Amino acid sequence: MGRSVRVVLESSILLAPSSPIGGGVTGEDDDAAQVALRPGAEALLRRLRYSNLGVAICHPDGLPTNESGFLEKTANLYSLGYIPLTSPSGNHLLNELMLEWSRTNSCFFVTSRVDEGLLSELQNHNWTVIAIDNEYITKNYGVIHIGMLQELLVTLATSIKRETGSSSTLIVGYVMKQSREEDFAKRGAFPLWPSKNDLIFVPLSFELPLASQLQEVDLVLHKITDEIISIDPNLSISFPKGISFSLGMSEIIRFVEEHRDFCVIDPFKNIYPLLDRLQIQEILVRLEGLNTEGKRKIRAPCSLKVGNFCGSELQKQLAEANLSFPLIVKPQVACGVADAHNMALIFKIEEFSNLSVPLPAILQEYIDHGSKIFKFYAIGDKIFHAIKNSMPNASHLKSSSGEKPLTFNSLKTLPVATKEQLLQNRVLDSKSLDINLVEEAANFLKELLGLTIFGFDVVVQETSGDHVIVDLNYLPSFKEVPDNEAVPAFWDAIKQTYESRKGMTQT
Numbered sequence: 001m002g003r004s005v006r007v008v009l010e011s012s013i014l015l016a017p018s019s020p021i022g023g024g025v026t027g028e029d030d031d032a033a034q035v036a037l038r039p040g041a042e043a044l045l046r047r048l049r050y051s052n053l054g055v056a057i058c059h060p061d062g063l064p065t066n067e068s069g070f071l072e073k074t075a076n077l078y079s080l081g082y083i084p085l086t087s088p089s090g091n092h093l094l095n096e097l098m099l100e101w102s103r104t105n106s107c108f109f110v111t112s113r114v115d116e117g118l119l120s121e122l123q124n125h126n127w128t129v130i131a132i133d134n135e136y137i138t139k140n141y142g143v144i145h146i147g148m149l150q151e152l153l154v155t156l157a158t159s160i161k162r163e164t165g166s167s168s169t170l171i172v173g174y175v176m177k178q179s180r181e182e183d184f185a186k187r188g189a190f191p192l193w194p195s196k197n198d199l200i201f202v203p204l205s206f207e208l209p210l211a212s213q214l215q216e217v218d219l220v221l222h223k224i225t226d227e228i229i230s231i232d233p234n235l236s237i238s239f240p241k242g243i244s245f246s247l248g249m250s251e252i253i254r255f256v257e258e259h260r261d262f263c264v265i266d267p268f269k270n271i272y273p274l275l276d277r278l279q280i281q282e283i284l285v286r287l288e289g290l291n292t293e294g295k296r297k298i299r300a301p302c303s304l305k306v307g308n309f310c311g312s313e314l315q316k317q318l319a320e321a322n323l324s325f326p327l328i329v330k331p332q333v334a335c336g337v338a339d340a341h342n343m344a345l346i347f348k349i350e351e352f353s354n355l356s357v358p359l360p361a362i363l364q365e366y367i368d369h370g371s372k373i374f375k376f377y378a379i380g381d382k383i384f385h386a387i388k389n390s391m392p393n394a395s396h397l398k399s400s401s402g403e404k405p406l407t408f409n410s411l412k413t414l415p416v417a418t419k420e421q422l423l424q425n426r427v428l429d430s431k432s433l434d435i436n437l438v439e440e441a442a443n444f445l446k447e448l449l450g451l452t453i454f455g456f457d458v459v460v461q462e463t464s465g466d467h468v469i470v471d472l473n474y475l476p477s478f479k480e481v482p483d484n485e486a487v488p489a490f491w492d493a494i495k496q497t498y499e500s501r502k503g504m505t506q507t
């Protein structure tokens with residue numbers, strides 16, 4: 001592992017050009033000018049905060065107090081350093097701290113201002129200068145020039161890989177929604193300073209051409225379902241037909257089609273089945289081949305797909321599918337759109353009328369499982385699980401629902417057991433988890449799915465002890481797994497997948 005890295009951001013790249021309040025009234029006091037971050041700066045600081053780099057904002061002499069005050073507050077908000085650019089004593093151009101850093105670190109200075117004296121002082125102390133959107137500076141040798149702030153992270157990543165990385169250092173470009181990125185970043189999972197197993201993580205920006213960014217990274221980690229605009233559920237069997245993705249995601253899909261040996265975690269075609277609860281069901285049914293006579297069973301719930309809730313044949317269809325009430329009703333579309341988690345628990349056929357669950361839907365036997373669910377996460381070749389509070393036995397829910405179906409959103413308003421119900425379960429809690437049975441199933445699913453990271457939910461049926469897998473997810477957040485176990489496993493999983501894919505394409 002090479003030298004650690006320091007990045008100093010000069011104020012000019014962060015502040016929006018100041019404009020007087022009240023718009024254009026001349027002669028107004030400069031202090032009244034509104035101080036704000038320029039577009040892209042907030043996202044940059046948010047990522048640098050969790051990058052595991054040493055980052056500071058620096059301010060040149062003579063910055064107006066309202067601007068330096070704003071910058072100092074901003075630096076504190078993102079847990080970044082805040083330093084004056086020049087030495088207070090004045091006998092050095094550079095701040096002593098920056099001189100000290102240059103002795104033991106790889107240092108980067110990012111600016112959009114021209115100051116020849118400063119540039120040569122920095123370069124004399126082996127600082128790498130990155131200039132943003134300033135044509136003049138390009139004439140100066142040794143300066144890295146980029147056009148937009150959004151290019152900075154990938155520029156830092158490639159420079160860090162070149163300067164401090166080893167031959168095995170890989171740059172992982174990632175694509176996912178902000179909340180998920182934040183969850184991972186806060187756990188330290190997305191360092192710009194190489195991880196223990198030499199991975200550098202950088203977000204792909206949809207504000208820049210994707211093809212050029214993809215040429216700078218070694219692989220892409222994505223949650224493609226975060227980039228779905230809409231889905232036609234009637235085309236589920238032929239996904240991705242019927243799915244429209246964001247423009248940026250569509251560019252990535254196109255690039256990957258044109259670069260067959262480019263490593264994607266995970267291949268889109270391996271993820272599409274997990275968008276469809278009918279295909280998930282067909283996958284889970286294959287688990288039953290693992291079962292042996294006289295041992296605990298692992299299985300899928302009995303299920304039936306319906307195109308509508310009013311068919312006169314419904315009663316007959318339920319009987320043929322060996323389904324009886326209560327039933328849990330889920331949209332066939334499993335994720336990626338807002339209503340993928342709108343469900344219902346219904347107790348009799350009359351409750352199907354005007355049911356608000358999106359169609360087509362999957363009707364599933366409701367498993368009484370003592371309101372305890374085991375969330376399993378397969379992260380590379382490691383398997384973790386956590387226990388979470390779950391829906392109580394149907395009898396507890398029947399009374400509260402009266403004549404109406406019990407409708408809910410599984411991510412927001414899942415009807416979980418009350419404290420009293422949990423206490424009651426503690427007494428009845430006879431069926432324990434057969435961890436070996438589930439781990440065997442996890443390994444079977446890993447082979448079948450070809451996915452690096454996936455999650456699934458197991459409930460243990462109170463009467464039979466059957467282990468029923470009711471859900472399968474791609475790239476969940478595994479928040480319940482301790483960071484010091486989950487994050488190294490996450491990194492190892494990515495590296496192993498990359499190496500095995502590269503090995504395959506080279507043979």
Ligand SMILES: O=P(O)(O)O[C@@H]1[C@@H](O)[C@H](OP(=O)(O)O)[C@@H](OP(=O)(O)O)[C@@H](O)[C@H]1OP(=O)(O)O
Nearest residue numbers: 225334335336455457471473475476477478479
């Ligand atoms: O279905 P689960 O097991 O609760 O897992 C969810 C699920 O993966 C969900 O993703 P998606 O189905 O919406 O794609 C995740 O929600 P977000 O995508 O909104 O983050 C949850 O994070 C998963 O929960 P968990 O991480 O606990 O498995």
Ligand SMILES: Nc1ncnc2c1ncn2[C@@H]1O[C@H](COP(=O)(O)OP(=O)(O)O)[C@@H](O)[C@H]1O
Nearest residue numbers: 301328341364365366367390391410457470471
């Ligand atoms: N067949 C079932 N029997 C009993 N409880 C279930 C069943 N299916 C789901 N659940 C409960 O509903 C929750 C949400 O269902 P799930 O299929 O995991 O939806 P999502 O994909 O939105 O997470 C589960 O975590 C579990 O608590």
Ligand SMILES: [Mg+2]
Nearest residue numbers: 410457471472
């Ligand atoms: Mg679930």
Ligand SMILES: [Mg+2]
Nearest residue numbers: 334471472473
């Ligand atoms: Mg799910």
